[in-house]
Amino acid sequence: MTSRHDRHTLRALGLADAPRDRPLSYPGAWPARSGLLSGDELLPLDRLTHPGRTPVVAVGSNASPAQLRHKMAAAAVASAVPMVKARVTGIDVGASAHVSRFGYVSASPVRAPAVTRELFVIWLDPEQLALVDATEPNYDRVLLPAPEFRVELENGEPLPDTFAYVNHHGVLHRGDGIPRRHPGQRALITELLLASAALRNMFGGTPEEFCARARADAALCEEGTRLFAEEKMVTSSGLEHLHVP
Structure with missing residues (x-):
């Protein structure tokens, strides 16, 4: 018999495999609903907003x-880390113009005024924020100001200002200069x-072979990162104008 405790484990929820261990699974499995990540468990949330924490829109494995x-x-x-589902208008999920040390080509937001995506907002306390910043050496954390970018929680509440990690190498395109979506x-x-x-x-x-090498x-x-640039596979994310805190 499965206990109530066991039902909330990442293993029981199908969320236990990290892209850093299985690169072809990137961006990893995302939760079906909002929750509170506490160790190896994803627990129910009692609220969607968390004063004193910084809201960061996750477009890649930070939502895993x-x-x-x-x-x-x-x-x-x-x-613990609150993870809240949100509807985000103004960005799409592009492909970063760098090869990660973990064996994958990661995601990065790109400017897309007409696009709305269902993404996650992770709410980070100061210690967690400093840690995640340090794990993103190829990214700049930028402010997504409203109303240019709209982040609406699942209860319909808009957030006035949120952050996102933007790859400072640029993003990949298909040859036409338009950022490609990460498929x-x-x-x-x-x-x-x-x-x-x-x-x-x-x-x-x-x-x-790519991942293993x-x-x-x-x-x-x-x-590989330099090759992307040399072969003119790189374009702007359209987010370079945003403020880096």
């Missing part, structure tokens, strides 16, 4: 409870390898 759990545990941060890791790496012989020479011909060699990840 398993990935967040890894980050917090590695730094011995034990406090999921396997599909994205397959498309990139098909489009670039130089990338295949570096990382192999399959997503599995990237995870084994930090210098190769840097070379």
